[in-house]
Amino acid sequence: MTKPRALIVDDEPDIRELLAITLERMNLEVTAAATLETAIHALRSGSFDLCLTDMRLPDGDGLDLVQWIQTHAPQTPVAVITAHGNVETAVRALKLGAFDFISKPLDIAALRKLITATLKLGESSPKNGQPPRIKLSGQSRAMEQLREMIARVARSQAPVHIYGESGTGKELVAHLIHDAGVRRDGPFVPVNCGAIPSELMESELFGHKKGSFTGAIADKQGLIQSAEGGTLFLDEIADLPLHMQVKLLRVIQEKRVRPVGESKEIPIDVRILSATHKNLAAQVADGKFREDLFYRINVIEIRVPPLRERREDIDELVQSILARLAPQIGNDALHLTEAARRALRDYHFPGNVRELENVLERAATLCVNDAIDVGDLQLRPKVTQTDTSISSTVAPGEPLGDALEDIERDAIVRALEQTRYNKTKAAELLGMTFRSLRYRIKKLGIE
Numbered sequence: 137m138t139k140p141r142a143l144i145v146d147d148e149p150d151i152r153e154l155l156a157i158t159l160e161r162m163n164l165e166v167t168a169a170a171t172l173e174t175a176i177h178a179l180r181s182g183s184f185d186l187c188l189t190d191m192r193l194p195d196g197d198g199l200d201l202v203q204w205i206q207t208h209a210p211q212t213p214v215a216v217i218t219a220h221g222n223v224e225t226a227v228r229a230l231k232l233g234a235f236d237f238i239s240k241p242l243d244i245a246a247l248r249k250l251i252t253a254t255l256k257l258g259e260s261s262p263k264n265g266q267p268p269r270i271k272l273s274g275q276s277r278a279m280e281q282l283r284e285m286i287a288r289v290a291r292s293q294a295p296v297h298i299y300g301e302s303g304t305g306k307e308l309v310a311h312l313i314h315d316a317g318v319r320r321d322g323p324f325v326p327v328n329c330g331a332i333p334s335e336l337m338e339s340e341l342f343g344h345k346k347g348s349f350t351g352a353i354a355d356k357q358g359l360i361q362s363a364e365g366g367t368l369f370l371d372e373i374a375d376l377p378l379h380m381q382v383k384l385l386r387v388i389q390e391k392r393v394r395p396v397g398e399s400k401e402i403p404i405d406v407r408i409l410s411a412t413h414k415n416l417a418a419q420v421a422d423g424k425f426r427e428d429l430f431y432r433i434n435v436i437e438i439r440v441p442p443l444r445e446r447r448e449d450i451d452e453l454v455q456s457i458l459a460r461l462a463p464q465i466g467n468d469a470l471h472l473t474e475a476a477r478r479a480l481r482d483y484h485f486p487g488n489v490r491e492l493e494n495v496l497e498r499a500a501t502l503c504v505n506d507a508i509d510v511g512d513l514q515l516r517p518k519v520t521q522t523d524t525s526i527s528s529t530v531a532p533g534e535p536l537g538d539a540l541e542d543i544e545r546d547a548i549v550r551a552l553e554q555t556r557y558n559k560t561k562a563a564e565l566l567g568m569t570f571r572s573l574r575y576r577i578k579k580l581g582i583e
């Protein structure tokens with residue numbers, strides 16, 4: 137079997153030797169270059185399975201080489217060696233298409249992991265030609281572009297930030313990036329940053345040592361470490377408290393974690409994907425999100441469009457959701473009437489694909505004779521100014537207090553349904569705090 141070929145580019149002979157020995161021990165055939173020019177010459181005269189380049193070269197810099205490779209040898213994955221703590225360069229390299237980066241002083245174990253991951257890029261995906269575990273439905277141009285983007289970012293280790301309205305499929309996209317990439321055999325660990333109480337956040341994410349605080353009765357591994365070799369998906373990252381943002385930044389920069397109560401740091405090999413339905417740039421402008429962390433997690437950005445911007449996908453989504461529901465409810469003859477189809481195509485879907493799933497699930501249990509009709513869908517009219525105008529809903533003689541409570545109850549129930557009973561998101565939608573929503577829910581007897 138032919139050995140994979142690696143090109144290493146560094147002007148320091150000691151580093152070249154260290155890299156060459158490490159890679160040769162991993163059974164790679166190594167070509168070494170000390171300058172940008174010799175590296176380009178080598179790339180022109182043969183093909184390589186990977187390239188590892190230092191940033192500072194006597195006749196140019198590593199970024200030039202990353203760019204050259206993207207244009208002339210895009211099939212060759214390239215990783216860069218950056219000076220310790222030089223995040224800016226690492227981010228620029230990743231944005232230009234580098235697969236990953238490693239900082240000096242070189243940690244041999246980390247280097248080996250990086251090389252192994254890079255070589256996996258050449259393997260066919262998914263594993264053993266199996267069909268993908270999950271699928272993105274829809275043939276609209278927007279979905280096609282999303283699929284292309286997923287395939288592209290799956291070839292890199294760069295942090296990706298996914299944004300879009302609630303229920304558009306951000307977590308699904310994160311999962312697909314994981315499944316299509318070299319980490320697909322490792323774990324995919326989703327974490328909802330908005331759902332972990334602030335005081336437990338550090339121990340949940342970083343883990344803790346036994347006895348480090350009251351209640352820490354045993355050592356506990358954190359979520360970040362449990363994603364070792366795989367992907368950590370930080371959902372609702374905008375909800376991460378500021379003190380945790382600082383700690384997360386360190387994790388990303390240093391690729392190390394320190395569990396609570398532990399004296400030493402543990403190296404980690406985790407790809408970080410994140411998502412939010414909020415405007416993270418606006419959160420930065422408001423001082424609610426650290427700019428340095430924003431810059432670090434947002435190396436590549438993916439927007440998932442709302443369903444109303446790709447109505448042509450609705451029919452296919454309906455088909456795949458009904459096909460999934462059929463075995464659950466023991467009915468594979470379920471279908472939509474033409475009027476119901478039209479109603480769905482015209483609907484504004486504030487809760488996006490998740491709302492479509494909920495609508496169909498409810499309709500499937502309500503409908504008679506296997507045919508889902510408009511009435512079974514129970515679509516909610518668009519909320520307009522007049523919908524909430526009191527005068528139109530208070531009947532003459534009705535006590536004002538009761539009428540107001542009805543309006544409030546209705547608005548809260550609607551917000552809860554739209555957000556799939558996520559109170560944090562429902563509170564946001566209603567423009568009130570989580571605490572006051574919880575209070576109103578109790579007072580109005582909604583639960």
Ligand SMILES: Nc1ncnc2c1ncn2[C@@H]1O[C@H](COP(=O)(O)OP(=O)(O)OP(=O)(O)O)[C@@H](O)[C@H]1O
Pocket residue numbers: 271272273274300301302303304305306307308309371412413453489490493
């Ligand atoms: N294009 C799609 N094809 C098939 N299913 C989809 C698609 N988009 C979304 N879904 C489904 O819709 C539901 C909501 O998706 P997901 O949880 O990924 O949304 P989200 O944007 O992460 O939501 P939130 O912001 O509330 O966390 C899931 O069940 C998901 O599988």
